Amino acid sequence: xxxKTGITRRANHKTVLKKAKGYLGRRRSVFKLAKQxxxxxxxxxxxxxxxxxxxxxxxxxxRIGAALKPFELSYSRFIAALSENKIEIDRKILADLAKxxxxxxxxxxxKVK
Numbered sequence: 001x002x003x004k005t006g007i008t009r010r011a012n013h014k015t016v017l018k019k020a021k022g023y024l025g026r027r028r029s030v031f032k033l034a035k036q037x038x039x040x041x042x043x044x045x046x047x048x049x050x051x052x053x054x055x056x057x058x059x060x061x062x063r064i065g066a067a068l069k070p071f072e073l074s075y076s077r078f079i080a081a082l083s084e085n086k087i088e089i090d091r092k093i094l095a096d097l098a099k100x101x102x103x104x105x106x107x108x109x110x111k112v113k
Contacts (some may be wrong), residue, residue, distance in 0.1 A: 060095035067098030071109050081112040 013031050019041075020027060020034035027037040065075040082089065089097075089108065097105040 057091060060091040063095040063098050064091060067102070067105055068109070071106075071113070073109065073113070078109070078112060085112055087112065 016031060016035050016038055017029070019038045022028065023034070023037055027033045061075060064078070068075060068078055087108070094105070094108070097108065
């Protein structure tokens, strides 16, 4: 007796079409197009998970630099001074302090100066 792929194929099609839910035009309903769209979406998602980290680090650096302007201190000098004084606060926390709690950030800057 030969084995037919009906059940497996239907399950595969269902999973791909489920992932393509919300896409525009035939990309959501035609398996061949949906499969291509889902694969490409996966490639973009993989790439952008890496880029996201890069973008956030850049954002934190900009925020810290902007918060240091009133203290007449550059970002690079500030980071160097932090490491000299053996203060280990990462950029994410520094950016949050600068944005949400300026007094705490000012205290860190004064400690470094």
